[in-house]
Amino acid sequence: MPSMEWLTHSQTGFRQAARYLLGMRLAIIATQLVAIAVAETTVTLAHRAEALILSLLYAVLATLAWLWFSRRPPETFAPVSLTLATDLFLIGWWLYFTGGYTNPLVSLLLLPIAVAIILVPSRQSIVLTVTGVAVYTALVLWHTPVMHDHHSADLARLHLVGMWVTFALTAAILLLVVGTLSRRLRLQQSQLSQFRENRLRDEQIIALGLSSAAVAHRLGTPLNTMTLLLDEIRSHTEGQASVALTEDLDLMGQQLNLCSQHLQQLTKAAIEARTAQLEILTVKDWLARLRESATLLWPSGPIQWPGAHPDVSVAVDATLDQAVLNLLANALTASPSWVAVRSQLSESGRVEVVVEDQGDGLETALQGTPGEDIVDSHHGLGVGLFLSNATIQRLGGNLRAKASETGTTMVIDLPVSQPLGGEIQP
Numbered sequence: 001m002p003s004m005e006w007l008t009h010s011q012t013g014f015r016q017a018a019r020y021l022l023g024m025r026l027a028i029i030a031t032q033l034v035a036i037a038v039a040e041t042t043v044t045l046a047h048r049a050e051a052l053i054l055s056l057l058y059a060v061l062a063t064l065a066w067l068w069f070s071r072r073p074p075e076t077f078a079p080v081s082l083t084l085a086t087d088l089f090l091i092g093w094w095l096y097f098t099g100g101y102t103n104p105l106v107s108l109l110l111l112p113i114a115v116a117i118i119l120v121p122s123r124q125s126i127v128l129t130v131t132g133v134a135v136y137t138a139l140v141l142w143h144t145p146v147m148h149d150h151h152s153a154d155l156a157r158l159h160l161v162g163m164w165v166t167f168a169l170t171a172a173i174l175l176l177v178v179g180t181l182s183r184r185l186r187l188q189q190s191q192l193s194q195f196r197e198n199r200l201r202d203e204q205i206i207a208l209g210l211s212s213a214a215v216a217h218r219l220g221t222p223l224n225t226m227t228l229l230l231d232e233i234r235s236h237t238e239g240q241a242s243v244a245l246t247e248d249l250d251l252m253g254q255q256l257n258l259c260s261q262h263l264q265q266l267t268k269a270a271i272e273a274r275t276a277q278l279e280i281l282t283v284k285d286w287l288a289r290l291r292e293s294a295t296l297l298w299p300s301g302p303i304q305w306p307g308a309h310p311d312v313s314v315a316v317d318a319t320l321d322q323a324v325l326n327l328l329a330n331a332l333t334a335s336p337s338w339v340a341v342r343s344q345l346s347e348s349g350r351v352e353v354v355v356e357d358q359g360d361g362l363e364t365a366l367q368g369t370p371g372e373d374i375v376d377s378h379h380g381l382g383v384g385l386f387l388s389n390a391t392i393q394r395l396g397g398n399l400r401a402k403a404s405e406t407g408t409t410m411v412i413d414l415p416v417s418q419p420l421g422g423e424i425q426p
Contacts, residue, residue: 014080017119018069020180024115025062025087027176028108029055031169032094035105038165039098039146047097047144054094061086081124085131087112092135100143101136104163107170109136118182219263227256258296265318278317278395280417283343283351284309286316290324290341297325301332304340314351315417320395323388327355327410330385334359335407350397351414358407 032055039045065083074080088109095103109132116128230253237245281289291305331339335357343353389399397414 014069014073016184018066018073021069021083021115022062022066023176024111025058025065027169027172028087028091028111029059029062031105031108031165032058035098035165043146045098045146050097051094054090054097058090058094061090077120077124081116081120081128084112084116084120084128088128088132088135092139095139096143098144099146100139102143102146104166106136106139107166110170118185219259223256223259223263227253227260230256261296265322278315280313281316282309282311282313283353284311286314287341287343287353290321293321293325294328297329298332302336302338303328303332304338306340306342309343310345310351312345312351312416314414315395317395319391323391324353324355324412326385326388327412331355331357331359331408331410346413349416351416353412353414355410355412356407 032051036045036048036051036055040048045051068074068079091108091112095101095106095108098105100106113125113129113132116125120128230249234249237249287305287309291303294301294303328339328341338358340356341353342356343351346352392399392412392414395414397412400411400413402409402411
């Protein structure tokens, strides 16, 4: 069995940057070879063989560096800085044999410095910048002539053409290599920002969960006490209680049983959340289960359940059921006379559960994405919508809302799931 390779965050970044570094180096080598070919059409280079050998050596070292970073990425920034310093020396060596600082391709020394500013820490990038300036200074002091016989007209024309080619190639390489690395860094920053926001939201949810678990634990004892007292009252008034009192006692018993069921559901949801258990149900079966729960909670609630449902499955758990029931509770509070729940497939092939009402809705919650923050509520604790949105997002969905003059529409968007080989595939 092959061993699993574990990489640090830096090693993963170096592995991703390997092909961009290879692209930069191959572009520099191609520029050198093209420059030699173009120069040979105008003048006879004095050190053509040496320049070609250095370009080939640079190509071999670039390939070896790519293999190193791809298969065995370094754990520190020092090897990366060392390879970029090698780039500067190889480019400077090639320039030494092709005219030194008079060669318009001397601007190629800026490319390793630009990449270093992005990839390595500031201190090492400063050292590489100083190294690049030192290489340029050395080329001013020591270099070989482009050709043995000087023809100023040919050299001037070649220099001007080379300056234009150098500018175009340098701009293209910077756009492709440095631009790509910069976009990747911005994407990583965006992902880190989203991770921090999710972590803060999860911490709020954990705090609410701990509080609810403590309350549920404390409620168990008074509920048992009230159940025993109810049984004792019934035994003392058996045969003597009026019809009205009997109905009140029966209603009290139903409410106590409902409270006990809620506590059992809370315990079940906590166990499922801890073990990450999901259940695959068709949309029809899931909404049927939600309808039974809603009927128990609001026996006389005016909730309409249209019968047409998409013939697909979704991954659900008890927390998602509670999230939908929270939305139904909000809808019934805002619109006591009419609420409708229906399902449909979106254009992207996802399941949408739509909760509609004819009330004013939650104005604060509908500013932006609903459920991102805890909202003020005149009829509850104001955390139901927040928890519902967090639960839906945890299962790969999202919650959207739309308010109009006729009412409020909440859309729960969920991915379609299919059981493949006993595993849940969202």
